Amino acid sequence: MKRRDILNIGMVGLGKMGLNLALNLTSNGISVTGYDLNESSTALAKEKGLEIAANIHELVQSLPQPRILWVMVPAGEATKNVVEELGAELDKADMVVDGGNSFYEDSIANYRILKEKGIYFFDCGTSGGMEGALSGGNFMIGGDEAAFKQLEPVFEKIAQPGGYLYTGKIGSGHYLKMVHNGIEYGMMQAIGEGFDLLAHSPYTYQNDKVAALWNNGSVIRSWLMELAAEAFADDPRLEGIKGTMYSSGEGQWTVEEALKRKVPVPVIATSLMMRYRSLEEDTFTGKVVASLRKGFGGHEVKK
Secondary structure, eight states: OOOOOOOEEEEEOOSHHHHHHHHHHHHTTOEEEEEOSOHHHHHHHHHTTOEEOSSHHHHHHTSOSSOEEEEOSOTTHHHHHHHHHHHHHOOTTOEEEEOSOOOHHHHHHHHHHHHTTTOEEEEEEEESHHHHHHHOEEEEEESOHHHHHHHHHHHHHHEEEEEEEEEESTTHHHHHHHHHHHHHHHHHHHHHHHHHHHHTSSSOOOHHHHHHHHTSSSTTOOHHHHHHHHHHHHOTTOTTSOOOOOOOSHHHHHHHHHHHHTOOOHHHHHHHHHHHHHTTSOOHHHHHHHHHHHHHHOOOOOO
C-alpha cells in the first residue's frame, strides 16, 4: 500500500485535546473539518478558523476518499457510539483513528465493528498533554501495518522528532498508553510525596526554587518537575486548591492488567490507592499531583 499525500482530515471531538490536535494539523498543511456536539467547543473552534460540519454525515461527505477520521471523544460508550455512526457512513478503505484514552480491549472491539466493512481502525495512544497536542505530541499507534504506511505522514508532521511509534496489531497502541499512564501515576505520586515531606521538615524551602533546581541537571529532572515549579511559582503552598487527585481510569486498568498477568506493580498500585485516598481528605501530596495534572492536561482542580 503506497504512501499518499494527506491534505484533509475530519476531527470528531473538539475539546481541549481534539481542538489542539486540529490546530496542529492545520499548522502543518493539513485541512481539518471538525464536529462536536458541544456548542461552546464548536464556537471556539470556529473562532480559531476551523471548518465545522453540522453532523457526522456532513463531516464524512466533506472529505475526499479514502477518508481519514480522527476521534477525540471520551473513552467507552461515547467512542463506541461514534465508531458505529462512522461505520454507517464510511466506505471501504477509509480510516478511523481513535486518539483518546480508550481501554485496549474496547479498541479491539471497535476494530472488529469496522473491519467487517473494510474500514481501517487504529488505536492511537496520545501523550504530551495540551501543549504536545498543539505543537508536537507523542503517539503510540496500533492497527494494520500496511494501512499505517498511508497514515504515517500525518504523524511525521504532528509528532515531536522521534515522538511516534507503530506498535503492532490492534490494541497495542492503547495498551502501551495504559502502561505509560500507570508509570505517570507513580512518578507524580513520588513528586507529591517528596514535597509533602519538605513541607513537614524542620527547614523552610521555597518549593518553586527547589523544583527549578531539581530540573536543572539532577537525576529527577522532567517536564513534571517543570510543571511543579510553575505551580509553586503561582501558589507557593498550593493553598488555592484542594489536594483531590481525580483519576480517569488508566491507572486502574494498568493495575487490573497487572493482576491478570501476575506482574507486581506496587508503586503504580499504591499511587492509584492514594488517588482514591485523596477523595476523602485534603493532603499536600494531593495538591501537588492535582496541580501537575492541571499543568499538563488541563484537568480540573478543586478550589
